[in-house]
Amino acid sequence: MEEIVADGRVNLRFLPLPAALAALICLGLSGAASAQDKDLGAFTDWNAQSYSEGGSKVCNIWSKPKKEEGRYTRRGEVFAFVAHRPGEARRNEVSFQIGYTFQNGSELTAAIGGRSFSLFTEGGSAWLRSPEEDDAMVAAMKAGSTMVVRGTSSRGTATKDTYSLSGFTAAINAIDRECGR
Numbered sequence: 001m002e003e004i005v006a007d008g009r010v011n012l013r014f015l016p017l018p019a020a021l022a023a024l025i026c027l028g029l030s031g032a033a034s035a036q037d038k039d040l041g042a043f044t045d046w047n048a049q050s051y052s053e054g055g056s057k058v059c060n061i062w063s064k065p066k067k068e069e070g071r072y073t074r075r076g077e078v079f080a081f082v083a084h085r086p087g088e089a090r091r092n093e094v095s096f097q098i099g100y101t102f103q104n105g106s107e108l109t110a111a112i113g114g115r116s117f118s119l120f121t122e123g124g125s126a127w128l129r130s131p132e133e134d135d136a137m138v139a140a141m142k143a144g145s146t147m148v149v150r151g152t153s154s155r156g157t158a159t160k161d162t163y164s165l166s167g168f169t170a171a172i173n174a175i176d177r178e179c180g181r
Contacts, residue, residue, distance in 0.1 A: 037049070037050070037051040037052070038050045038051070038178070040059070040171075040174040040175065040178055041171075041174055042167075043167035043168075043170035043171040043174065044164070044166040044167025044170070045063050045066070045163070045164040045165070045166045045167050045168075046061050046062070046063045046166075046167040046168050046170070046171035047061060047062055047063070047171065048060070048061045048171045048174040048175050048178075049061075049062075050175070050178045050179065055087075056085065056086070056087030056088065057086060057087060057178075057179060058083060058084070058085050058087075058179075059083065059084045059086075059175035059178045059179035060081055060082060060083040060084070060175065061081070061082050061168070061171040061172060061174070061175055062079050062080065062081045062082075063079065063080050063163055063164070063168075064077075064078060064079055064080075064163075065078055065080075065149070065161035065162055065163050066162055066163060066164050067161070067162040068159065068160075068161050069159065069160040069161070069162075070153075070157055070158060070159035070160065071157060071158075072100070072153065072157050072159070075099040075100055075159075076097075076099035076100065076124070077097065077099055078096075078097065078098055078099040078161055079096065079097045080094075080095075080096050080147070080149070080163055081093075081094070081095045081096070081097070082094050082095075082138060082141075082172060082175075083095070084175050084176070084179040084180075085179075086179045086180050090131070091131075091134075091179070092131070092134040092135050092137075092138045093127070093128075093134055094119075094127070094128050094134050094137050094138065095125060095126065095127045096108060096110075096119065096125065096126045096127075096149060097124060097125055098121075098124050098125070098126065098149075098151050098159070098161075099124065100124055100153040100154070100157075100159075101123055101124050101153065101154040102121035102122070102123070102124065102126070102151060102152065102153065102154060103152045103153060103154050103155075103156060104154070106121055106151065106152045107119060107120060107121060107126075108121055108126035108149060108150070108151045109149070109150045109151075110137065110147055110148070110149045110150075111147070111148045111149075111150075112137070112140040112141060112143075112144040112146070112147045112148075112165070113140060113143065113144045115136075115137075115140045117133065117136075117137050117140075121151070126151070138172065141165055141168050141172075142165075142168060142169045142172065144165045145164075145165055145166070146162060146163065146164060146165060147162070147163040147165055148160060148161070148162050148163075149161045149162075149163065
């Protein structure tokens with residue numbers, strides 16, 4: 001489902017995560033991006049940006065895994081995200097785009113150091129269940145060096161993605177400055 005905002009742009013919040021990411025990439029490549037869209041920098045293995053969505057500012061950071069494992073023949077793009085949505089009083093929202101449709105009822109797990117986090121899944125995306133869990137995972141990501149994410153596709157294929165957390169703290173600090181703490 002998509003929503004067209006008053007100025008004719010698509011509100012990405014109502015698109016499935018893969019479609020929203022594709023729309024952002026197309027906007028950036030086409031030059032049609034709003035003057036409010038801003039690249040906040042690349043920080044080792046993480047990137048930061050801000051943009052306007054439905055008239056509200058959104059800041060996010062994202063990264064791709066350094067290593068993708070699993071017995072699959074094809075898989076879409078894989079990303080980890082953390083977003084701040086100050087207009088909605090939401091921050092540190094952790095999500096993943098996994099590159100396939102999840103098995104019904106399955107969870108995505110993320111391990112950082114000695115901590116493990118379980119995320120609920122829908123389609124090809126996953127989220128934590130509460131702001132408190134988001135904050136705890138962001139704290140673990142700041143303290144950690146790698147994050148291992150495991151999921152199961154609708155076909156029963158297990159995947160393991162390993163992310164570097166190098167640059168994570170600098171990237172989150174960039175969106176903290178841009179969108180407030």
